[in-house]
Amino acid sequence: MESIDYNQELASNVLCETPSIEQLEDILHGGQLSCNHVDEVWPNLFLGDMYMSHDRYGLWKLGITHVLNAAHGKMCCKGSDDFYGTTVKYYGVPASDLPTFDISPFFYPSAHYIHEALCTAGAKVFVHCAVGVSRSAALVLAYLMIYCNHSLVDAVLKVKERRWIFPNRGFLKQLITLNSELNYKSK
Numbered sequence: 001m002e003s004i005d006y007n008q009e010l011a012s013n014v015l016c017e018t019p020s021i022e023q024l025e026d027i028l029h030g031g032q033l034s035c036n037h038v039d040e041v042w043p044n045l046f047l048g049d050m051y052m053s054h055d056r057y058g059l060w061k062l063g064i065t066h067v068l069n070a071a072h073g074k075m076c077c078k079g080s081d082d083f084y085g086t087t088v089k090y091y092g093v094p095a096s097d098l099p100t101f102d103i104s105p106f107f108y109p110s111a112h113y114i115h116e117a118l119c120t121a122g123a124k125v126f127v128h129c130a131v132g133v134s135r136s137a138a139l140v141l142a143y144l145m146i147y148c149n150h151s152l153v154d155a156v157l158k159v160k161e162r163r164w165i166f167p168n169r170g171f172l173k174q175l176i177t178l179n180s181e182l183n184y185k186s187k
Helices: 002-014 021-029 056-062 104-118 135-147 152-160 169-186
Strands: 038-042 045-048 066-069 089-092 125-128
Touching: 021 152, 021 169, 038 135, 038 152, 045 135, 066 104, 089 104, 104 125, 104 135, 104 169, 125 135, 135 152, 135 169, 152 169
Parallel strands: 045 125, 066 089, 066 125
Antiparallel strands: 038 045
16 A cells, blocks of 8 residues: 555656656556456556467457557467457557567557547457567557547556556657657647
8 A cells, every 4th residue: 555655646746747767667666566367457448468368268258349469470479360250350569578669650550549449339459468568558558648638657557556567668768758749739
């Protein structure tokens, strides 16, 4: 409970400004410290790992209608339309979980995919990568920032209510840039 209070206090200090990587990492270290194979982090938006991505029955039980694979084409996460069949729409992002990888070109297309899906009645979206804490989390945060008008810190706090996440430092830098761009556009 103390880490959550500290986390909220720290977050409230940086909500109105552009956070540094260190401030974000402090927020990311607090709160929820574990995650399941899949967690609903926003209404009808699920974040998870490759184990769950291979469990077609489990996804069917959750009512998943759309899958966004943030590790498309990587050895452990070779998803495709064929794998999920005709009842699930698939979108693949060939991201590597390296601080040097530029995931930012995928922020808007992925956010658009999630948004379009969630605007469909009864749709549920599952976003995953290998572990479900870095690549896929970065894309979910970008969605919350772009379409739900959350600041980066607020988006992190919303997701962390339900799942432990920890995007790598390179992704955090790119999310900070997105946060600044969105702040500039809103003024």
